[in-house]
């Protein structure tokens with residue numbers, strides 16, 4: 584690219600650019616109008632210069648946009664920026680994080696294939712595998728995330744895909760991604776990592792050996808709780824299949840949402856650092872409080888996987904969970920005594936949120952399954968936002984005072 588660079592340019596030369604530069608400028612191509620901000624191509628279809636041009640574009644002989652279920656320049660800019668940040672050959676955007684998981688499995692697995700999923704993945708992910716993929720003949724088994732021996736023993740000859748979230752929600756458990764990738768590759772399987780909680784700022788699963796990285800862009804990539812979206816990234820060989828599924832089935836990303844996510848990516852690293860710093864401070868403070876019986880945060884030396892987290896991630900994330908005195912009543916009293924923090928299950932927002940996993944995100948599980956997932960009645964989850972740290976601490980102190 585550098586060699587062809589001309590005076591009078593509109594685009595930036597990003598050859599060799601680092602993360603922060605790519606987060607701000609990656610993927611943008613300016614039109615002859617010279618717009619400085621990313622253009623929003625809010626259109627479902629495109630016009631052609633002639634009937635022959637239309638035919639050539641439909642056949643793929645001439646590259647170009649045909650219909651926004653196939654391609655949209657704003658969505659493409661978002662995809663290219665994510666690919667640069669995750670170190671992927673290609674990224675493909677989807678209408679939600681769940682659509683990203685759907686597209687991955689639909690494009691890479693067939694009836695008769697076996698998939699290994701880590702326990703304690705996002706609730707809707709379990710439903711997608713249990714209720715839907717199983718109905719189409721995909722075999723699914725669940726493995727405790729942190730237990731590499733259990734992973735090694737769970738393989739079958741037809742195991743095609745491993746799907747994990749690391750760190751997990753809400754208990755912040757981790758798996759050694761490089762070791763799991765080695766296990767998968769030795770058995771001819773692919774490893775997909777849902778990187779929603781870390782974002783490429785804190786963890787790059789592809790660099791650790793994973794084959795596919797998945798995001799709910801709804802969370803930190805947007806960062807302000809506005810839009811639903813998702814993305815899948817990996818090698819071109821696999822992404823070709825994902826693109827094929829999405830173009831046909833249709834859960835593609837809205838150009839408006841892609842535009843919002845492009846703006847979100849510009850501040851992603853600064854926001855993640857601020858989220859992490861506040862989460863660390865609150866975790867250290869909460870751990871000292873008599874009302875808190877146990878805290879789950881990988882940034883604390885007391886976390887059993889603190890060393891792995893230090894090695895594998897460049898920060899510890901901003902979701903922390905803790906058990907309070909008094910069981911479910913205590914947890915509810917704690918939550919209800921806060922006055923600023925939002926009572927909602929969402930996360931990755933500038934606004935701090937608080938939730939009781941046992942009766943919300945994990946409320947549909949049987950008590951036995953909940954216990955197996957380590958979700959106790961006294962567990963409270965806080966996704967730390969960007970408000971003033973002292974204000975957050977004061978609000979959580981109200982919770983503690985109500986125990």
Ligand SMILES: *Cc1c(COP(=O)(O)O)cnc(C)c1O
Pocket residue numbers: 679680681682705748752777779780799800801802811812813
């Ligand atoms: C929210 C979430 C999803 C689902 O994403 P949507 O954008 O809500 O569809 C998947 N995985 C994780 C870890 C999430 O937090």
